[in-house]
Each structure stands twice: as structure tokens, then as C-alpha cells.
Amino acid sequence: MKVLIGAAGAVIGLIVLAVLVTVGVIADDDAFATEASDGGGGLQGVPAEFREWILKADSACKEPAMAPALLAAQLYQESKFKTSPEEATSAAGAQGPAQFLPSTFATWGRDDDGNGRVSLWDIGDAVMAQGRMMCSLLKQAKTSGYPGDVRALALAGYNAGWGRVEQFRGVPPRSFAGGETYNYVQVILSTMTRFQGPGLLQVSGSGAGADALRKAATRMGTPYSWGGGTPAGPSTGFCDGTNGYLGGKCSASSTVGFDCSSLVQYAYWPKTKLPRTAAAQYGATSDRPVSRDSLKPGDLLFWSHGSTASIYHIAIYAGSGNVLHAPRTGRVVELAPLTSAMPETDYVGATRP
Missing domain, CATH: 1.10.530.10 (Lysozyme)
Structure with missing residues (x-):
């Protein structure tokens, strides 16, 4: 200005x-x-x-x-x-x-x-x-x-x-x-x-999953913000007493970004209007499960503390054994190996929207 x-x-x-x-x-x-x-x-x-x-x-x-x-x-x-x-x-x-x-x-x-x-x-x-x-x-x-x-x-x-x-x-x-x-x-x-970065993730193929992954990849490097992000793009989030804090201070309320589920919602919107939270996104797509050896770019992966009732994280499969996700406060939207993106024992499974 x-x-x-x-x-x-x-x-x-x-x-x-x-x-x-x-x-x-x-x-x-x-x-x-x-x-x-x-x-x-x-x-x-x-x-x-x-x-x-x-x-x-x-x-x-x-x-x-x-x-x-x-x-x-x-x-x-x-x-x-x-x-x-x-x-x-x-x-x-x-x-x-x-x-x-x-x-x-x-x-x-x-x-x-x-x-x-x-x-x-x-x-x-x-x-x-x-x-x-x-x-x-x-x-x-x-x-x-x-x-x-x-x-x-x-x-x-x-x-x-x-x-x-x-x-x-x-x-x-x-x-x-x-x-x-x-x-x-x-x-x-x-x-x-x-x-500055490695550039847009190269995604081959067509269809809803590939298109969603391409869109999400344009947000690589965007900060994580608990409760932040909408179908229109990144936004500030909030702290809930447990989440959104960094160094003892509420980081989310001043950080423009995505959390894990808002990134997924943004990626698929408006062709597929997924709900807002990871648990709700699992509920909306669980009737279309995908085995780990059949994953395709754009598939959704979930992690939970014990059962599907306590899902806490979602990521998008990016191919070659990697996922694209917004991991946690203090990090950014990034690529990570599926095997180490979150604790392996917490992995619940995958779905295809």
C-alpha cells in the first residue's frame, strides 16, 4: 500500500x-x-x-x-x-x-x-x-x-x-x-x-484425488494454525486450553495457516465438500476404505489414539510412500514419509473421497 x-x-x-x-x-x-x-x-x-x-x-x-x-x-x-x-x-x-x-x-x-x-x-x-x-x-x-x-x-x-x-x-x-x-x-x-522451496509437488494423473493433491501442494510452507483454515484458504486459528500453543503462548490466534483437517477440506473444496474435522472426515469417507498397498495420490490417511472414535490427524497421500500434511503447531504444510509422519502404531487406515 x-x-x-x-x-x-x-x-x-x-x-x-x-x-x-x-x-x-x-x-x-x-x-x-x-x-x-x-x-x-x-x-x-x-x-x-x-x-x-x-x-x-x-x-x-x-x-x-x-x-x-x-x-x-x-x-x-x-x-x-x-x-x-x-x-x-x-x-x-x-x-x-x-x-x-x-x-x-x-x-x-x-x-x-x-x-x-x-x-x-x-x-x-x-x-x-x-x-x-x-x-x-x-x-x-x-x-x-x-x-x-x-x-x-x-x-x-x-x-x-x-x-x-x-x-x-x-x-x-x-x-x-x-x-x-x-x-x-x-x-x-x-x-x-x-x-523459496522445491516448487510444486509434481502430481501425475487426473481425477478428484490428483486435483486435490495439486491444490494442497500449492500451500506447502504455509504455517500450521490450530483451528485455522477454511475452504477459501488459510486463516488465524485459536487455542483451546491444550492445542495451539507454542512456547507457552497461544500461537494459533496470531498465525495465518491451516491445521490438518482444514488443509484437506481446502484441497477437495468445492468439488467434494468434506466436513471440517479429521474425525468427521473419516466418518464421511469410511465407507470407501483403501488398503495400504492400494493407495493413490489424494487418498486420505488417518491416525487415532486407540480407535476411530479418537482420530486426531489426517493427511493426503502424495505417492511414493509420502504424505502431504499440516503436522502440528510450529511446523508448516510439508511432505513426510508415511511411516514417520505420525506414530506408526496410531495409523488407522485410509479412505478415498
């Missing part, structure tokens, strides 16, 4: 209107040269509807400094991947998931999703415009001769306007605009690793 800053004789720039001071990022002055390590082309923890466009935007840019995780971290900082006018409109009029002012979007926007309109609210149009603008800024940063990581310079240009980068011959210092641009750059570079 951006606001305009005016100063006599200075170039008007765009800065983030955000509560970055609450992030608590403390960096050395040379951090911009060290935080943006190359994470390769992998991407994780990104909503499925954003993933394909981030990868397309990255592919369209030939600048070596561009990376999917860079675009993902920037989008997360700008809008948390939100797409509604209520959640993705700033007080200064920046709009959409990439937080463009309409005047800026007019330069970079195209009908990339082919729906007959050019809109900063369309995910495809917004992300591709973000990619084009960042690609251009990376080129400028590379040829500018200014010190520091070119990604830091490009992010500063996206946030405050390239004129501010020229004014300060680098990333604007902490003293500029209360540190807004400095913090914006630092937060994005330091959170890139959250989105």
Missing part, C-alpha cells in the same frame, strides 16, 4: 503505508547486500491462484536478479495476497494485490489473463504488471552503479519511486519518511526465504 509524498524540488515517490514498525526487523546498514541470497526457482507457501502468475512473471523477465520468491514476498508485504476492495485498498488509493495506483498501473497493466479487461484487481493482470515494473527497475538498478543489492534498489524504486533512489544514490536511509522505504525493502528481502 502506498501514499504520495511531496517535497519542494524533490521527485514525488510512493511509500508503503503500513505498520512496518511492528514487524521488528532490525538490520545492519549493509543488510541489503546480504539478505537477498539466491533461492533458485522454487516457490512455496503461495496461494494457487497467484502461483501460476508469479511463475509467468518471473519467466517473462530475463534479469538474473528476478526470482519467484522475490515477487511472492513483495506481494505478501503489499497485500497479504488479498484481492477484495475492502482488504486491498490503501488510504492513498493504491489498489489490488500488487497495490498499484491507477495512474501507475496504466503504464504497466495489460490484459494478461485474457478476460477482455485490464484491471489491477485481476490477479493475472496485477502480478504480470508487478513483474514488468520490477523487471524494468532491476535493469535500472543494474546499470545505475549505485551500491547495494540490485533487488534492494528495485524494491525501493517500486515503493518510493526511482527518483528517490536517484536522489539518495541508493536505498533511501532510515531517516527518509520515518524509515518506511528502508523497512519495506528489508522486510521483503528477509522474508523471501519463506517462499
